[in-house]
Amino acid sequence: MTRARPQRGRQLPIVAVTPFPRAAASALRDTRLRANLGRATRTIREKRAAVVAEVPDWERLRDRAARVKDDVIDRLPQLVAQFARAATAAGATVHHAVDAAAANAVVTELVRAQGVDRVVKVKSMATQEIGLNEALAAAGVTAVETDLAELIVQLADDTPSHILVPAIHYDRGQIREIFARRMPGFTADSDDPAVLAGAARDYLRRTFLAARVAICGANFAVAETGSLVVVESEGNGRMCLTLPDTLIAVVGVEKLLPRFADLGDFLRLLPRSSTGERMNPYTSIFTGVTPGDGPRRLHVVLLDNGRRRIAADPVGRAALRCIRCSACLNVCPVYERVGGHAYGSVYPGPIGAILSPQLTGQDAGHNATLPYASTLCGACYDVCPVKIDIPAILVHLRQQGPKPAAERAAMAWLAWTMRDRRRWRAALRTARAGGRPLRVLTRRHGGRLRRAPWPLSAWTTHRDAPLPADESFRDWWSRTRGS
Amino acid sequence: MAPDLSALFAVRAGDYRAGVRQCTPAELPDLLATLLAGASGVVLPAGTPPDWTTRLGPPTLSGDTLTAAELDAPGLAVLTGCALAVAETGTLVLDGGAAQGRRLLTLVPDHHVCVVRAEQIVADVPDLVIALSDPTRPLTMISGPSATSDIELNRVEGVHGPRRLDIVCLPPA
Numbered sequence: 001m002t003r004a005r006p007q008r009g010r011q012l013p014i015v016a017v018t019p020f021p022r023a024a025a026s027a028l029r030d031t032r033l034r035a036n037l038g039r040a041t042r043t044i045r046e047k048r049a050a051v052v053a054e055v056p057d058w059e060r061l062r063d064r065a066a067r068v069k070d071d072v073i074d075r076l077p078q079l080v081a082q083f084a085r086a087a088t089a090a091g092a093t094v095h096h097a098v099d100a101a102a103a104n105a106v107v108t109e110l111v112r113a114q115g116v117d118r119v120v121k122v123k124s125m126a127t128q129e130i131g132l133n134e135a136l137a138a139a140g141v142t143a144v145e146t147d148l149a150e151l152i153v154q155l156a157d158d159t160p161s162h163i164l165v166p167a168i169h170y171d172r173g174q175i176r177e178i179f180a181r182r183m184p185g186f187t188a189d190s191d192d193p194a195v196l197a198g199a200a201r202d203y204l205r206r207t208f209l210a211a212r213v214a215i216c217g218a219n220f221a222v223a224e225t226g227s228l229v230v231v232e233s234e235g236n237g238r239m240c241l242t243l244p245d246t247l248i249a250v251v252g253v254e255k256l257l258p259r260f261a262d263l264g265d266f267l268r269l270l271p272r273s274s275t276g277e278r279m280n281p282y283t284s285i286f287t288g289v290t291p292g293d294g295p296r297r298l299h300v301v302l303l304d305n306g307r308r309r310i311a312a313d314p315v316g317r318a319a320l321r322c323i324r325c326s327a328c329l330n331v332c333p334v335y336e337r338v339g340g341h342a343y344g345s346v347y348p349g350p351i352g353a354i355l356s357p358q359l360t361g362q363d364a365g366h367n368a369t370l371p372y373a374s375t376l377c378g379a380c381y382d383v384c385p386v387k388i389d390i391p392a393i394l395v396h397l398r399q400q401g402p403k404p405a406a407e408r409a410a411m412a413w414l415a416w417t418m419r420d421r422r423r424w425r426a427a428l429r430t431a432r433a434g435g436r437p438l439r440v441l442t443r444r445h446g447g448r449l450r451r452a453p454w455p456l457s458a459w460t461t462h463r464d465a466p467l468p469a470d471e472s473f474r475d476w477w478s479r480t481r482g483s
Numbered sequence: 484m485a486p487d488l489s490a491l492f493a494v495r496a497g498d499y500r501a502g503v504r505q506c507t508p509a510e511l512p513d514l515l516a517t518l519l520a521g522a523s524g525v526v527l528p529a530g531t532p533p534d535w536t537t538r539l540g541p542p543t544l545s546g547d548t549l550t551a552a553e554l555d556a557p558g559l560a561v562l563t564g565c566a567l568a569v570a571e572t573g574t575l576v577l578d579g580g581a582a583q584g585r586r587l588l589t590l591v592p593d594h595h596v597c598v599v600r601a602e603q604i605v606a607d608v609p610d611l612v613i614a615l616s617d618p619t620r621p622l623t624m625i626s627g628p629s630a631t632s633d634i635e636l637n638r639v640e641g642v643h644g645p646r647r648l649d650i651v652c653l654p655p656a
Binding site for chain 1: 569571574585586590612618620628631632636637639644645
């Protein structure tokens with residue numbers, strides 16, 4: 001595969017252009033956003049908990065799924081080759097894209113070859129990650145998102161804020177306004193979700209029937225059979241997978257599963273974790289092309305875009321197990337308050353905080369701030385269907401990533417001090433002496449310091465600092481047990 | 484198949500707003516006629532058992548030749564069988580075999596009526612994956628009518644796929 005030239009001046013939509021703390025601060029001032037997110041995540045959390053509780057062997061399922069995905073990460077090149085052989089034998093054409101630019105170039109070329117200026121799209125995180133719609137637009141091709149939430153976001157000229165529900169930050173009233181402003185022929189004065197969904201159906205019907213090229217992603221790709229699996233709710237996926245002549249699938253290599261039988265576990269885990277349903281309304285599984293049913297041409301673009309590099313990191317590689325269910329977003333106290341846009345990536349929330357910096361490298365934009373976008377409470381690990389220890393990876397990335405100069409200096413001094421008992425005791429004595437006069441001043445706040453002078457102010461902007469105890473344990477021991 | 488699987492399948496399919504009915508093979512033609520009475524036409528895939536359609540009122544159309552635009556005609560319904568069904572999740576599985584036809588037949592019309600034989604029902608999704616005779620056929624798993632949770636995460640039925648799904652369960656032969 002020839003490497004296309006990178007598009008200059010365009011950051012991938014997985015690069016944060018604002019440091020997370022600054023982006024979060026402005027999101028926190030939006031009370032309507034907080035209300036919308038709180039309501040939506042509470043709804044989905046309750047539904048998920050109910051259907052997960054129905055499955056007696058849930059923990060065993062998670063363990064098995066994690067093992068299968070680890071095996072995939074261990075054998076990526078081998079499984080990629082196996083999938084390519086099986087899919088090709090079934091009539092698909094397989095392309096390998098090393099990065100976003102290469103994938104965009106391949107897809108653009110395939111669309112051009114069909115001579116169309118409009119394509120329909122199934123919701124796909126991989127195409128979001130590489131900024132495919134923008135690349136197609138630059139080549140004069142309009143990509144029409146057909147998933148209801150993606151359509152809402154597209155009509156609003158916005159970006160997705162959630163992996164599963166890209167328009168989670170809007171309430172029904174806002175969605176009605178967007179439709180009234182941007183959807184031709186929309187006249188409904190109701191903001192009832194059923195009415196809004198019906199309007200999207202009418203609006204997209206013609207588009208589906210006229211579409212000649214569709215672009216999709218895949219939830220799973222089976223190496224053994226060369227099959228692709230698309231899991232959805234609305235039927236827009238089935239429309240795109242069966243009506244047009246040409247179908248182009250963009251699939252991250254981590255979506256592979258070794259055997260078809262592996263789908264049994266994953267198709268139980270995904271809907272329950274994702275939408276809180278026992279099963280999503282529609283799942284399509286297709287292998288190559290089938291004469292007389294569906295597209296005549298199937299192209300599969302297998303995307304690396306940093307995945308093999310992540311696979312080489314013994315701790316960070318577990319992020320590649322992710323099946324994009326979004327359960328971690330819905331339980332995250334940080335995500336629930338700041339929303340998806342604060343993360344500056346199409347992958348928001350806890351999984352985004354470990355995926356975006358690893359896909360791009362921590363030197364890209366402000367992605368190095370993302371591993372700090374967490375309280376390390378561990379709720380994400382508890383709900384993850386493939387048991388990604390997100391807090392452990394966050395800590396790992398913090399250790400690897402850049403640190404502020406002041407913090408580096410403080411830690412170096414502390415390390416030097418703690419290496420020697422005499423230095424350490426002297427330092428504690430100094431701290432106690434310094435803390436004593438402050439004890440009176442801070443009595444109102446339970447003996448905690450609300451604001452420290454610079455450079456310690458960097459610490460106390462967001463938290464109180466405890467004062468050192470009046471007496472160290474060693475002093476107390478020698479005073480009371482007298483030696 | 485154990486009768487409890489049929490009962491569980493019926494409950495679970497109903498949970499996701501499919502209409503579920505049980506009948507004997509002798510009652511089937513009349514029940515299908517009732518369910519499809521309001522349709523402007525009924526699309527039939529190749530291999531539909533002739534005794535399913537003996538009582539139908541609306542005209543029948545052969546699913547083999549219809550284009551997508553023709554399937555989009557107002558008021559059309561489609562009548563199919565299935566390859567397998569899953570009790571735990573109330574899911575129908577179609578693989579394009581006899582009485583199922585091309586994938587778009589069960590997608591474009593607004594009303595889908597599906598006949599399930601008790602012996603086609605398996606317990607859960609892993610059993611389904613094992614029971615599939617040929618995993619490389621184009622497979623569609625259907626659980627209730629099309630739906631979305633994209634607006635405030637409240638489920639709404641009826642988006643791009645059929646807005647109504649009726650399932651008829653036949654007892655073990």
